[in-house]
Amino acid sequence: MSAELATPAAEEKKEFWRWQENTWFDESKNWRDAKIITCGIDVGSVSSQAVICCDGELFGYNSMRTGNNSPDSAKNALQGILDKTGMKLEDIHYTVGTGYGRVNVPFANKAVTEIACHARGANYMGGSKVRTILDMGGQDCKAIHCxxxxxxxxxxxxDKCAAGTGRGMEVIADLMQIPIANLGPRSFDVETEPEAVSSICVVFAKSEALALLKAGYTKNMVIAAYCQAMAERVVSLLERIGVEEGFFITGGIAKNPGVVKRIERLLGIQAVETKIDSQIAGALGASLFAYTLMQKQAKAA
Amino acid sequence: MITAGIDMGSRSIKVVLLEEIKVEGAPQLQYAVKKAYMMLPGELDADEAAEKAYNEALQAAGLKREDVAAVYVTGAGRSQVKFATEGVTEMTAGARGANYMFPEVRTVVDVGAEEGRGVKVDAAGKAVDFAGNEKCAAGAGSFAEAMSRALQMTLKEFGEASLRSDKTIPMNAQCTVFAESEVVSLIHASTPSQDIAKAVLDAVASRICAMVRRVGIEESIVLIGGMAHSAGFVDALKKALDVEKILLPEMPESISALGCALLAAERQH
Amino acid sequence: MIANNGYKDGSGEFYISIDTDKCIDCSADRACLTACPKGMFEIITDDYDDEVACVKKSFTRSLAFDCSECKPSGGYTTLPCTSACTPGAIKHSW
Structure with a gap:
């Protein structure tokens, strides 16, 4: 009996905020056939991504948690995809860095802000109809028109405050002791939709969540109340620039249907869907920027 | 006449019982604090907790509920207190209380557990302008408290430790959630705890100072709220505001409750 | 491009917007750089290789307070930055 209990006990210690790191590449393509291979590296505050494009088309990516310093995070993110595809650093023609740590990507040829990269990435992922982009990153939240x-x-x-960011979601995952990927689905598993927690601030929302649990809310209801608060928060941010048709969400929180569905409900608009991992939008944009810059150089030569 | 003031703070409940004293020949009424009482609500909800704190305060003062002419209540949870005669804002209550302790006050700085604000006060003790950030934990006591816990110190020790430091470590993050990770990395980098304490209290002070600057810094300045107990914070705030002196009342956490009781008494006439 | 520099929090919305299309060919000789008593503005080369004004990173998270000298909560009439910017590229949200 005690031996059987050992596994769940060990599981209790796990980090509930930890989201899935992943690597992918298009096995139907051979990168050796490509004329121009470009790379985009997005070193964010929470996650880092490397994206490889062959002739301006997505080829592969690697997404992982940012480590203690930017140069290493950039290297590790890139190494992950190079190892998988058998590519070498020398095979890449041009690299653009973006994100918080963009100036610290040692092998980048140029740095571009994450705003421009997210717009470019979303344009590729959601098509040219995309006009409004909401990027919910680890430590900031952006609204972009393109x-x-x-x-x-x-x-x-x-970027002043953790409310409406992935960091805020991680805090709640830890507090509820529920893996972050389950928060969204669980937020819909409620009989009645609760009201949003009233606090904008993550610190206060935490004490409010505890008070709700005490008052007899189920965990799912608290999560729903929190997802609703986060949705209201980012929608209020979007109001300043307005939302046009062709609405696209990037960043880690785009993977949380609990927030996405509630944003769509509040805006009365459906987000454009994509099969590509929303977290790589910035790095993908950077890689496409790199491709454009290569083309410009080729024309000039 | 006896009146009561209750401050429903986010962390603790403060009750002040006030007696009005008529002195023959004196132009103004005088008051004496019969009892100042503080209680942590624990598991109780706001109304129950207020009830309990009020009863305990009355008992400690040897009074009955019918002895009290009016109960005024302030603080974030004031609307939930059903037995109160009237509710007043924290700005009004804090300004009146500070003015009673120090009639020369023109600026009240109120730093509690979850709120921080600057209030401009006129000669009559009325709040005329205020700036606060009620929905943000940066610039409030709970931030300093959480950080002191990370260093395994009480808030008092934390304040004292900061006075031993002469280093200035700027904290970049505006948000408490992000600042926490900054402090963790400082701990990992083996930064002496007094330097971290100073960095945290400087950060809180600079945020409070920024709020006060919005209403204008005019002397005399009175600091009320629980953070006034932290000597390190008072020192950091003095430097941030660039002033020689900050007036500190006795029982700084109860000044808003006192203001309430005073307002209750004054409005009975 | 309209670049909104600033933030939104519990106390309100604080953005300085710069319309970069009006800013590129500055006819005011970059007067914003000296007009702001805090020196908040700088000229940067943006992602599309245009030279435009921008609020320095160190100020974007505390605009409500940094602007308080020109804009006390009691009200204001003219702001040095918006008056200096004759092309009308700079706007405040609050």
Whole structure:
């Protein structure tokens, strides 16, 4: 009996905030056939991604948690995909770095802000109809308008506070002792939709969540109340620049249907869907920027 | 006449019982604090906790409920207190209480567990302008408390430790959640705890100072709320506001409750 | 491009918007750089290789307070930055 109990006990110690790291590449393609191979590296505050594009088309990516320093995180993210595809650093023609740590990507040829990269990435992932992008990152939240080519026309960022960011979601996952990937589905497993927690601030929302549990809310209801609060929070951010048709969500929280569905409900608009991992939008945009820069150089030569 | 003031803080409940004293020939009424009482609500909900704190305060003062002419209540949870005569805002209550302790006050800085604010006060003790950040934990006591816990110190020790440091480590994050990770990395880098304590209290002070600056810094300045107990914080705030002196009342956490009781008494006439 | 520099929090929405299309060919000789008593503005090369004004990173999270000298909560009439920017690229949200 005691031996059987050992496994769940060990599981209790796990880190509930920890989200899935992953690597993918298009096995139907051979990168050796490509004329131009470009790379985009997004070193964010929480996660780092490396994306490889062959002739301006997505080929492969690796997404992982950011380590203690930017250069190593950039290297590790890239190494993950190089190992998988058998590519070498020398095979890459041009690299663009983006994200918080963009200036610390040692092998990057250029740094571009994450705002421009997310717009470009979303334009590729959701198509040219994408006009409004909401990026919910680990430590910030951005609202972006772009034109049909993915060029930014209006943007704003909120990096002052953890509310409405992935970090805020991680705090709740830990508090509820529920793996972060389960938060979204569980938030819909409620009989009645509770009201949003009233606090904007993550610190106060935490004590409010505990009070709700004490008052007899189920965990699922608390999660629903929190997802609703987060949705309301980012929608209020979007209001400043407005939402146009062709609405696209990038960043880790795009994977949380508990927040996404509630945002769609509040806005009365459906987000454009994509099969590509929403977390790589920035790095993908950077890789596409790199491709454009290569083409420009080729024309000039 | 006896009146009561209750401050429903986010962390603790403060009750002040006040007696009005008529002195023959004196132009103004005088008051004496019969009892100042503080209680942590624990598991209780707001109304029950207020009831309990109020009863305990009355008992300690040897009074009955019918002895009290009016009960005024302030604080974030004030609307839930059903037995109160009237509710007043924290700004009004804090301004009146500070003015009673120090009639020369023009700026009240109130730093409690979850709120921080600057209030501009006129000569009559009325709040005329205020700036606060009620929905953000940065610039409030709970941040300093959480950080002191990370260093395994009480808030008092934390404040004292910060006075031993002469280093200035700037904290970049505005948000408590992000600042926590900054402190963790400072701990990992073996930064002496007094330097971390100073960095945290400097950060809280600079945020509070920024709020006060919005209403304008005018002397005399009075600091109320629980954070006034932290000598390190008072020192950091003095430097941030660039002033020589900050007035500290006795029982700083009960000043808003006192203000309530005073307002209750004054409005009975 | 309209670049909104600033933040939103519990106390309100604090953004300085810069319309970069009006900013590229500055006819005011970059007067914003010296007009702001705090020196909040800088000229950067943005992602589309345009030279435009931008609020320095160190100020974007505390605008409500940094702007308080020109804009006390009691009200204001003119702001040095918006008056100096004759092309009308700079706007405040609050």
């Amino acid at each position: 034109d049909e080519r993915g060029k930014v026309t209006n943007f704003l960022m909120n």
